[in-house]
Amino acid sequence: MGAPDFMATRMAAEATQATSSNATPAAAAPLLRFDEVSIRLGGREILSPTSFEVRRGEFVCIVGASGCGKTTLLRTASALVTPTAGRVLRHGVPITQPAREIAFVFQDYGRALLPWRTVEGNVRLALEAARVPTAEHAARAAEVLAKVGLAAHANKFPLQLSGGMQQRVQIARCLAQRPELMLMDEPFGALDAMTRQGLQDELARLVRDDGLTVIFVTHDLEEAIYLGDRVVALQANPGPGRPSLARMIDVPIPRPRDQLSTREHPEFVRLRRELFTFIEEGHG
Numbered sequence: 001m002g003a004p005d006f007m008a009t010r011m012a013a014e015a016t017q018a019t020s021s022n023a024t025p026a027a028a029a030p031l032l033r034f035d036e037v038s039i040r041l042g043g044r045e046i047l048s049p050t051s052f053e054v055r056r057g058e059f060v061c062i063v064g065a066s067g068c069g070k071t072t073l074l075r076t077a078s079a080l081v082t083p084t085a086g087r088v089l090r091h092g093v094p095i096t097q098p099a100r101e102i103a104f105v106f107q108d109y110g111r112a113l114l115p116w117r118t119v120e121g122n123v124r125l126a127l128e129a130a131r132v133p134t135a136e137h138a139a140r141a142a143e144v145l146a147k148v149g150l151a152a153h154a155n156k157f158p159l160q161l162s163g164g165m166q167q168r169v170q171i172a173r174c175l176a177q178r179p180e181l182m183l184m185d186e187p188f189g190a191l192d193a194m195t196r197q198g199l200q201d202e203l204a205r206l207v208r209d210d211g212l213t214v215i216f217v218t219h220d221l222e223e224a225i226y227l228g229d230r231v232v233a234l235q236a237n238p239g240p241g242r243p244s245l246a247r248m249i250d251v252p253i254p255r256p257r258d259q260l261s262t263r264e265h266p267e268f269v270r271l272r273r274e275l276f277t278f279i280e281e282g283h284g
């Protein structure tokens with residue numbers, strides 16, 4: 001099971017990076033670095049200068065109240081929004097346009113999938129866009145559908161699937177792109193609690209098995225702590241007319257995590273309180 005060639009590619013890349021980490025600045029640089037990024041949109045300051053790094057294999061969550069700038073920050077990571085000041089660097093190089101190595105998973109899976117294409121057809125979209133030779137499509141689609149547990153549903157249409165399954169199709173389509181970074185904008189926000197927890201665990205497993213790097217936006221503090229190695233918390237309205245303020249919080253909770261015991265872990269409870277207090281200060 002799994003993805004032998006995907007993993008082999010990643011492991012080879014990691015090995016190369018490890019052995020040549022002193023050779024070039026790019027090899028030593030984090031996958032992504034936000035360097036004093038501030039954002040102004042529609043004549044309004046959205047985000048105070050913010051710096052943080054995302055290293056290869058890390059799971060970084062962005063959390064905050066509605067309208068605080070989570071989606072905007074995620075969009076700057078893929079050059080869909082240009083910072084007003086500061087820079088976003090990928091492997092040490094400023095990003096200027098969207099790259100195929102960065103995949104985006106949207107909350108609204110209903111609109112992200114083409115209803116007239118089968119599950120496999122939707123996954124093939126990513127392969128067509130990446131100009132992967134047609135002869136490889138079937139095997140690569142099968143590989144990613146197996147990873148998200150949808151091998152038996154390849155020939156169904158999206159509307160024949162539950163919401164959770166449709167979101168797994170979208171994740172499979174992103175995996176087919178073999179991205180080095182997955183940007184996820186409230187991907188489980190529209191799902192019921194049980195489905196959501198199942199997908200959280202599936203995603204955590206995929207990330208661990210494939211060495212994926214993820215930036216994950218959510219407004220759910222517990223989801224951010226449960227999934228993240230680090231959380232970027234955004235506080236809206238830290239003062240009258242002031243843009244959102246970011247704080248970085250490490251999540252030193254061991255993996256694999258568990259829906260029951262992790263959520264009762266003293267560190268989990270402490271972090272939830274810390275995040276809640278920080279985010280709520282903006283409303284006080």
Ligand SMILES: Nc1ncnc2c1ncn2[C@@H]1O[C@H](COP(=O)(O)OP(=O)(O)OP(=O)(O)O)[C@@H](O)[C@H]1O
Pocket residue numbers: 041042046064065066067068069070071072073219
């Ligand atoms: N293109 C734009 N032009 C002007 N203002 C914008 C633009 N995009 C976003 N904004 C504003 O920037 C702020 C942050 O928006 P953003 O969508 O990033 O918030 P969010 O934290 O993702 O919210 P939600 O949780 O509701 O998705 C909002 O006040 C929004 O109205």
Ligand SMILES: [Mg+2]
Pocket residue numbers: 070071072
């Ligand atoms: Mg948003």
